Amino acid sequence: MSTHMSTMKWLIRRELWEHKGAFLWAPMAVAAALILLIGGGFVYGMASSGVIHLHAGEGATMTITGLPPDVYAKIAAVAASSYLAITAPLFLVLPVVVFFYCLAALHDDRRDRSILFWKSLPMSDRDTVLSKVITALVVAPLATMAIGIAAALALLLLGLIGGAIRGVNLIAPVLANINFYLSPLYLLSFLPLYILWALPTVGWLLLVSSWARSKVFLWAVGVPLVILALLAWFDFLIGRFTGLSMNVKWFGEEVVARVLLGVMPGVWFGESNGAALMNQQQGFDGPMLLGVSYATLGTPGVWIAAAAGCAMIYGAIRLRRWRDEG
């Protein structure tokens, strides 16, 4: 068992060696750009106008000059609960990285035939494929979250110090706000949900990656879309002649969207109660967001799709076992 764990550790480390650029440098570059642009904005704003703009997520911008105490408290509360929102662009990069990582994961080493080197070492195809699943579903999101939290803290710090210099000292109220400490935990709490929603996409992409001899992207994206288009066409024809209708929309939402878009963080909000999300006065309400998100597990769709994702991962393992690259 211990050697098993150690093999998995090395397999995951190998993925990081190979994909350092995608998993670390890409989010770090985005984080650095955020700090430069937004942080630079703070500094420039303060230097030129003496007015502080606090970006409280979702486009809400407040302009502060001199303030009554109750407004202070409110701004501090928004800052403490919403400072992570500023890293949203990182979570747009993540799905792109994970998508293309999965597409290449079981294909690149077959294309350059280095698979024969890996297969000459005592590690099973199951462990190899699972290390890629773990990298896509756990390591990549955790790396993005860690970088995001660090960038958000840096920006918050910049903002707080900037504010303090201009006489709007929010440092104490922000640090005293429990949400400041809980926000990273709320963010991390989304991981299990993300894994469940991303499983069908990761499973499908790995299956295609393990199966296709070439043009992995075309197969992975083309097949679901072509099937969808064909179904829509049949539906149109059948509808014209018989008046019956297939539920093409269902196929699009429950199959195509789940196998292609599942790696998008927050994709579950499409299934959640939108009204509850609109009503956020004091910045982000972490527990409420988590509650709304996890409520989507009440429907069978996500579970069935996750199970299908696991089945496709199993298929990818079997395919890799017998793919002859001779």
Next chain:
Amino acid sequence: MSPVLSARGLSKRYGKHVAVDNIDFEIPAGRIVGLIGPNGSGKTTTLKAALGLITFEGELSVLGLDPRTQRDQLMKDVCFIADVAILPRWLRVKDAVDFVEGVHPRFDRSKAERYIASTKLKPTMKVKEMSKGMVVQLHLALVMAIDAKLLVLDEPTLGLDILYRKQFYQNLLEDYFDEGKTIVITTHQVEEVEHILTDLLFIREGKIALSASMEEIGQRYVEVMVPNEKAAAARALQPIDQRAVFGKSVMLFDTERAGGLSRIQLEALGEVRHPSVADLFVATMKGSYA
């Protein structure tokens, strides 16, 4: 002692093409076997079957295990370099050593580092920065540091210069090989391996053309330098191959051919020598390129 590798009725078909055609062979422990055949003769396919990389028909047992169903267990004791050695382009020398040490219980790090130190490889170098020969050197250093019971080398020295090739085979024999290990080698450069081989396995069009130990071959095949005046008499004894060198005919005889042929008969024709594996190979394979 049970054989390290035994095949019975081993066949592999790719569509209509039969790559390996119902072959039987056994390789005992402690041997260095040269698996020799022209391109497309089925030698790589045979090795891939033994390494559990492809499906096949028939029976194949490697270290007592079925490579189809027990591959994960098998790979703890088997190591191989398949075909032309290819390592992933992004891999660094030091990471490669760390990785193999991490996943392989039989890997000797200091040995690998010693081999690497004798090359121009640097720890931080990536595979994509290396020449082809350097990639092979790294791969060989990793594999030679693994204490495997069975080592399969499919064209291991392709792309290496002659100095390093000689060095490699010398290391293989002196540093790596012992009676508990078995090595199977395929190569086109037969003359470089023949002095380390203990057994020969010629394969031709998916069938075993010859399977014998080097001693048996030395007894069975005889090369004779025949002067011109005796050439006609020699030809009457049906040499399996002949060529002309400096006005003499060099003829290769199989003493076990139909009717038999004694060494004394041959010695009467001229100077008698052991044939080289390459010449034997050419004689055995005649017609397979036609």
